[in-house]
Amino acid sequence: MERDIEKQLKVILQGTEDVLLLDELKEKLRESIDKKKPLRVKLGLDPTAPDIHLGHTVVLNKLRQFQDLGHKAILIIGDYTARIGDPSGRSTIRPRLSAGEIKENAKTYMEQAFKILDPERTEIVENSRWLGSLKLEDILSLTSKFTVARMLEREDFKKRFQGNIPITLMEFLYPIMQAYDSVAIKADVELGGTDQRFNLLMGRELQKEFSQPPQTAITMPILVGIDGVEKMSKSLGNYIGVTEPPEEIFGKIMSIPDNIMIDYYKLLTRLSNEEIKKIECEIKEGKLNPSIAKRNLAKIIIENLYNKDDAEKAEQTFNRIFKQKKAPDEVKECVLSGKDIKDGKIWIVKLLVDSGLADSNSQARRLIEQGAVKVGEDKIENPNLELNIEDIDQKIIQKGKRHFRKILIQR
Template sequence: MEQIVTPEDIPADIREEYEELLLGSVDVLPEGELLHQLVRARTEDRPLRVKLGVDPTAPDIHLGHTVVLRKLAQFQKFGHTAVLIIGDYTSKVGDPSGRSKSRPRLSDDQITANASTYVEQAAKVLDMDRAELTYNGNWLAPLRMDEVLTLSATVTVARMLERDDFSRRYLANEPISMLEFMYPLLQGYDSVAVRADVELGGTDQKFNLLMGRPIMEAYGLVPQSILTVPLLVGTDGEQKMSKSYGNYIGVCDPPEEMFGKVMSIPDVLMVDYWSLLTGAAKREVDEVEHRLQEGAYHPAEAKRDLAEKLVTLYYSAEAARDARAHFDRVFKEKDKPAEIPETALPAEAVVEGRVWLPRLLTSTGLASSNGEARRLIEQGGVRVDDVTVQDAKAEMAPEALRGVVVQVGKRKFLRIR
């Protein structure tokens, strides 16, 4: 960091605060600025206004979202003000960040629904009682055309095209709409509206975050500093965690599913998850990494511990222990789970007094079509009371199904009532 103020002038506790805020962050720009702000906040006795804008594009939030929320919560912990902006308006524009194509625009209903669950779920990480919660539609919706024009005059097209995802798409002959160009401007305007001192975001937000600075200046404000956090890689180990890639772990996933999904991440991701998601201190993370490298800590065991930690964070220690027991039982010992969901035999499964197995699977939701059900059976993926069925033509009498457990693959179980 640049030493504009000499380290000796800075109280030790602020230096500590700064160090902790740097932990798990990627870019902190402009260099040294945040430290100044922390000092200024202290001397002027004015907490920093730390902005996080989120677009409610998905109905549920996942662990990837919690990385930046944790960082915001950390600022809160140090007495600063968390300003959480729900991008009800910007989500109608669609953030082009990291995208190779335009996002679909969402409807108002979807946005409202998503926003309310977002806030509810963010509360699992953030202290919402002490946070400022706003919606950017409050100030973006009433903007007049001349105000929009004033705003768009602050940025040049060349500057826009410097941006990685835009230039890539431009070179690849892929469409970029003017609408998408507007997005960074609107996000910058949010910073003006809430008079942000610091804005947080994922590394893919760097451009948008930086864009806020000249815009704030143009509106006569002190430009914000920015802090980015890494993007969490999803369970596939390849792409960033995202609902649309289907590689996410939702904070509202039931404990067993959360546990199982954590177990499905590639081994190499374990340490990242540990440091970004559990709130563990650096020393603990280093130790885990070290012991794994030495072979003193079995990877499967480490992953179980990680999964248990995460479930504890979002549920409870008991729920986490149960989830672990469930996992070991079902996947390690290949036994049936302690609790199996039950369902009545659907009426449409019975034809002429007989139940054809594929139809049973389809009607109970264990398979999406009879064709898929057939395939599952032919591949040996279907068990009825622990007996693998391989005849796709199998039929049984409805009475014979009472209390029977149908298993599809390794993790779908259903008891017929």
């Protein structure tokens, strides 16, 4: 029994930032094992954007681990809360979304979340189910349980308040609604990023008000984006989407700064602490080449989202392009038709723009001047060059290291 608890704990605690409270969690596990009753583990996702990225998967992975330990995952689609917008970590008010947008987003969210979760052991609920039917009376009753001072204890609210940056009353309501979700589904555990700490704690408090045992709050570190600086987010453009093609993911992982690699290992793979420590040490001692470690990381991540084959292929493509400096097997095609061809010739600048390799003539010209353009094996140096279409049919045109187009002439 004790060993069982320890075993589960080890998995659960992997990579976590904080557990409130750990002793409570142990008790819950004990009871769960004792009565063979799985824990109800809550994760709320607000469908505020159509795609999920690796940042979201940190917490999804944790939920998956709970599932693998036999617990029940309860995924709350925050279709109602999305309309308010979580103020966590924000310095400004969020733009509000329409019901239609939210519905669309929720759909893709689900599909993508199941790249990680086991659908068999997941319960999905939309929080509009209970939040939507609350009456003003109910809301008054809920809000009466919390004080303004308590709200302002929260770091981001405090900062905004002190910095004279507006906070709407609606935003104050957000944590309360999220807390109410926990009451509604009787959560034993709630997962979230560290920025969710306050919201998770509110859940505990509200559950107590409703005479429920308070949920254990487990927070996961926030994943830093591929720029290595800001947190991963779509709006900052430093993200890797879970639906991106394997080759793209591979490349993006290879482009993360070395110094965040270990964090990625910790948060995006299910390797044990020991295994990760080992990798870290070997890199430090010079036994393991960081680029190899990064390759492995990329493969593990792709394997989780796709499968082993795709991971292998992605690596091969990468090798082809960067090691052998060759075009990949599959190259986007660019079909040229009559209108840009004059007397059987086409201007190189035009070709670059038409194929989408350059945004404008000026840019294309600059690229050529910088020696970034190749047609077939030949580097192009003259921006005024006119190419015979006979010579370039089926050839590959390349911009920089990694952008290729195969030319097809349509007659």
